[in-house]
Amino acid sequence: MAVDRGRYTCLVEAGDGKGRRRGKGGKGGKGGGDAAATGRIVVAMKARELGRKGIVVGDRVALVGDVSGAPDTLARVVRVESRSSILRRSADDTDDTDGVERPVVANADQLVIVTALADPPPRPRMIDRMLVAAFDADIEPLLCLTKSDLAPPEELVSLYAPLGVPYVVLRKGGSLEEIREHLRDRVSVLVGHSGVGKSTLVNALVPDANRAVSHVNAVTGRGRHTSTSAVALELPDGGWIIDTPGVRSFGLAHVSVETVLAGFPDLVEGTVHCPKGCTHLGDDCALDAWVSAGHADPARLLSLRRLLASREGAADDDQPSGPDDRRR
Ligand SMILES: Nc1nc2c(ncn2[C@@H]2O[C@H](COP(=O)(O)OP(=O)(O)OP(=O)(O)O)[C@@H](O)[C@H]2O)c(=O)[nH]1
Numbered sequence: 001m002a003v004d005r006g007r008y009t010c011l012v013e014a015g016d017g018k019g020r021r022r023g024k025g026g027k028g029g030k031g032g033g034d035a036a037a038t039g040r041i042v043v044a045m046k047a048r049e050l051g052r053k054g055i056v057v058g059d060r061v062a063l064v065g066d067v068s069g070a071p072d073t074l075a076r077v078v079r080v081e082s083r084s085s086i087l088r089r090s091a092d093d094t095d096d097t098d099g100v101e102r103p104v105v106a107n108a109d110q111l112v113i114v115t116a117l118a119d120p121p122p123r124p125r126m127i128d129r130m131l132v133a134a135f136d137a138d139i140e141p142l143l144c145l146t147k148s149d150l151a152p153p154e155e156l157v158s159l160y161a162p163l164g165v166p167y168v169v170l171r172k173g174g175s176l177e178e179i180r181e182h183l184r185d186r187v188s189v190l191v192g193h194s195g196v197g198k199s200t201l202v203n204a205l206v207p208d209a210n211r212a213v214s215h216v217n218a219v220t221g222r223g224r225h226t227s228t229s230a231v232a233l234e235l236p237d238g239g240w241i242i243d244t245p246g247v248r249s250f251g252l253a254h255v256s257v258e259t260v261l262a263g264f265p266d267l268v269e270g271t272v273h274c275p276k277g278c279t280h281l282g283d284d285c286a287l288d289a290w291v292s293a294g295h296a297d298p299a300r301l302l303s304l305r306r307l308l309a310s311r312e313g314a315a316d317d318d319q320p321s322g323p324d325d326r327r328r
């Protein structure tokens, strides 16, 4: 489902609670759009009993009332199902001033970090922050390196090799086979700064005819999504991509050292001799000696420290580089 100023655009799939395309969708789809082929689009508002509970893109919800999807009808969302994952941004992100963590996308399987190899140049600090957000949300990351016609991918790829993050290399007009394989039957959130080629990629992956959700938003006459709301697009091969225009980064203020460390099971044992509350960034950290003794790959420790350090500071990495950006 998609959210637009208090109106929730929901896809009702007959006989399938998973929200994935199974080809069993009900007919109808009078709400417009090509979703008729896979399910019924129903526009709904939040029922009063849900109170202040947020509903975000990707949520699975229970609907009551007029769920016909006919024009000018409005159903009610009475329940939000529990989420398998949640991506949130917190106080340090752009337009959040109240210090509250806000969920952005629910139930995603994969975080696709879109980065150009040149024009604009890659920003490892931004990538690191996105990786931490993926760890935190328990979502698998995928590095999507665009504009390979302008620069080779090797240097950036080697920077992330110790983390074992999967990646795809793309160029405009080039083959999409590999990325389609990664996206098939999954719910993937796309993030990336302006100009990296995200729209180019989305347009190539999702022919306009299949842009069901954004299309229906237009039909409701409520205008399209606001600049900060996410929109879910169904992929022709099955699966969804959720575009997040306006979400430039995820707030990481709430992410603990332990959460990041959990992504490095090979290093956890080495932390038993660390001082209490060790940030693993200071001179008193026991990991240096442990790695020097040959217990783990030094590149992994470097990666851990880069990710830990990336949590600090502003969400927007246009700020001057920190010491950990030296390999940029
Ligand atoms: N050389 C080259 N240019 C590309 C490639 N992909 C996209 N571009 C160009 O890069 C520019 C930005 O692409 P967009 O797809 O608009 O980028 P975006 O990330 O959606 O940026 P915003 O629309 O600002 O959010 C456009 O001029 C594209 O034509 C590529 O693979 N190679």
Ligand SMILES: [Zn+2]
Pocket: 271, 274, 275, 278, 279, 280, 281, 284, 285, 286, 287
């Ligand atoms: Zn330590």
